[in-house]
Amino acid sequence: MAEHILESISLFLPEIALTVTLCVAIIADLILKERNQNVAYVVIAGLVITTIFVLRQTGLTETIFSDMVAVDPFAVFFKIVLAVSGFFIVFFSMKCRELDANKKRIGEYYMLIVAMMLGMFIMVGATNLLLMYLALELSSIASYILAGYTKRARDSAEASLKYVIYGAVSSGMLIYGVSILYGITGATDIYGVNAALQTGDFSPLALLTAGILIIAGFGYKVTVAPFHFWSPDVYEGAPITITAFLAVASKAAGFAMMIRFFKVSFIDTALLDTAGVWDIVEGFQWNIILAVMAVLTMTLGNLVAIWQNNIKRLLAYSSIAHAGYILMGLVVLTDQGIASMMLYFVMYLFMNFGAFYIAMLISNKLDTEDIEDYKGLGYRAPLVCVAMAVFLISLTGIPPTAGFIAKFYLFAAVISAGWYGLVLIAAINTVISLFYYVRIFRNMFLIEPEGDTSKIEFSLSSKILVFALLIPTIFFGVYFRDIVDLAQASVKMFGL
């Protein structure tokens, strides 16, 4: 056993590096005292080390800690996505003026971001229901606190409280579902669950109940309807950096865990064919439930987004809609579907972070989040507004941007699995989404500025960060072969 644990530790280095970063960040915060904004550099250093360890895991397919965690291409892919988004969030936070409201605690802020990342790293690899739950709670608790970080602002306090209460209810549902599943199968690791389900010796109704409760728990984390209701308030009230992090990284980790759970637990390995199309065990047709949820999520997200005037709230609803699109990949039960989901996350990371970052820059300068105040900004801050336009085009899914490629592959996967209706609805939704994205665009470029028409200057580092997000968004829209190949190669999970 001791050897096995030591061996596992050597394959667990990214997470250990994050834990060490967390501890160092706490100590650094104590030592630096007044200059505690420098904790950010500690965190960046920690993230660099973590990323190196992650990259060294490419190509491995192992299970560690007595089947608790899998180190496989699937997990590594998501860990890279998470690490990249972690870097961006730390850079954003160093720029964000909103965070100054609680300056004294900025050390804890960075520390909690690391804690959240640690939770998400474990989420994407966990293969045991117990550990999945713990990891989910770790990242959730850190994000509850972060959502209320600027607690002086009433919105932020409200956001945090709502988040905690809904979060508690949903993790209660999740653990209830898990306990029923354990009662049926007698296993907490998902391979054991799968083995027990394949014998066919269980009551379908109990499995259905467990499945619905677990979907409710996961659905909360990835904001799919009808478990999305907390997110607009939280996204609006939380500091914008955290909103962006929740909208991208937290969703990616949640989806990764959900994919792994559903795929490994409910797959019928006897019917696993070479073309990457799989079948589920009898008794629980969860893809139909998920399809309904996907339709609901994207429609609701888009329809409500039309009426929003607050940019953060608009992006919140837009990210709900995107969760709906992404969920389609899980509905179709093919490796192609999952690969396109993973691809979507890469693209989504850049374009969504870009939109959030520019909203943050504008809020830094003009102290507004109202879309009406964006009127004529195109003349006052041309570079930033053009970048924003690209990000919005990409979020809509118009070529030649990354968003188009992401949507294209996703829709193709859904069509080739024969879900034509689903694609039709998604396409209609894309058209609807055009409406509210264009509204921002129109305000920025087609309306003359009123009142103050002076140019707005941004610092060099801000511009560099904009380009760091802008270039991939355009680049992946033109040259996407490699990233598609990478996503398709990373579908492989341990044990399948």
Add this chain to the structure above:
Amino acid sequence: MDLYAFFFYFFAVLTVGSAFVVVFSRNIIYSAFALMFTFFGVAALYVLLYADFVAVTQLLVYVGGILVLIIFGVMLTTKVFSVEMKTGTLNLLPATLFTAIIAGMLIFVFSATDWNVVPDQEWDTTVYGIGALLVNEFILPMQVAGVLLLVAMIGAVMMAARDWTKLKSK
């Protein structure tokens, strides 16, 4: 009815009954103390399942820790003696229907399902086994739980630290 069944039903009724008081009492202190009996009842049920370690841990953590803090919090609120919870009943009909459906489904599931049951066995001591599992098979969840608690603690301190002047609304 043998002695075991008698004790089981006694503690089950105690647990559920006091849980009802927790929910329906309008006085928050009563709710808190009723919760104590719920926890006690659950601990007793654990004892009946040969889970002595879990039972005492339940007492130690829930009754001795969490509930004390809840009561502490209640007593520190301004109008200690007359904290009336504002429990309005909204949407009575849909809520009742929804609850009834959920409850019916759960009860049906619990009674109709063929659960995966571990064969009856008398345990002498469970502590050693639990300890061995915690540092072998379950070492990772245990460590993660440790980090989780650290984060929760720092977060709680951060939330509670008094360094603001007044809530300002945007």
Add this chain to the structure above:
Amino acid sequence: MIETLLIAFIKIVIVLLVLLTAVAYSVYAERRISAFIQDRLGPNRVGPFGLLQPIADVVKLVFKEAIVPRNANKPLHDLAPVISLTVALATFAVIPFGNTITLFGEEVKLIIADVNIGVLYILAFSSISVYGIALAGWSSNNKYSLMGSLRSSAQMVSYELSLGLAVVGVIMVTGSLRLDQVVMNQTNYLFGVLPAWNCFVQPIGFITFVVAAFAETNRQPFDLPEAEPELVGGFHTEYTGLKFGLFFLAEYAHMIVASAIITTLYLGGWHLPYIDMIDVSPMLMSIIGILTFVIKVTLVLLFMIVIRWTIPRFRYDQLMGLGWKVMFPMALLNIFITGLILLLLQ
């Protein structure tokens, strides 16, 4: 089945009787010793040396009028002292007050409930004892009572941590949560001469535990919950008659139980050192064990009483500072050192 129940019942009755008598006489002892320290005489009128004083006290308390304040919460006001006393007495159930004794051809363990997790049971019940006080303070609807019970809750919660962590050291040395194992483990000798009592094996843990135990029992120098100059009587300001008596009883019962726990965990329990070197009959051995236990408990009890009349009370912030900044790290340090030594000895 019936036989086991009967034996348990007899044990409970005997222990309860002895315990309640001991409680009454520890009150007497406290008054005599305080008088001695303050150069007074103390109660000496009822019976020889005032030995019947406890009986007179009890009679007085029983016949006093029971007053419940008008705005108090009657049911909880009544319940609070009962909880206090019950918890104190229930803790005694797992303490071994002797090894085994053979009566009428039947070997009887001198412990009421021989459970696997005795140490945890003690900790669990000591954490519950806060309810009696919290309930009393709240239900009295009196600011002094409430302040007292708030202080007590905070104090108990803070010191419970060091209490529990100090015990972890003992558990590590013993390798078991059974209290009879804890005692058995202390019947060895260190270097062949020194009895392997945990107070020698675990000096830091011992000090931490004793201090925390004082705080848990709300004894001087930690008796802030009932600090007379500030809070009138603390949580039992609004209690009279028999219910006040129950609180009084509970306080001393807590003291005795705490002494018994200290004895069991750290002072070798019922074991008299070096007695195993001489040859005595098993029956005599059992009786010597019980007597040793009683004497040890009495000595610890006297120590607690002497402390009360010699050391001034802490200020509240000092109390909290001590609990969190000194005791808590010390208990952690103890665990660390214990682990290190155990690893080296392996």
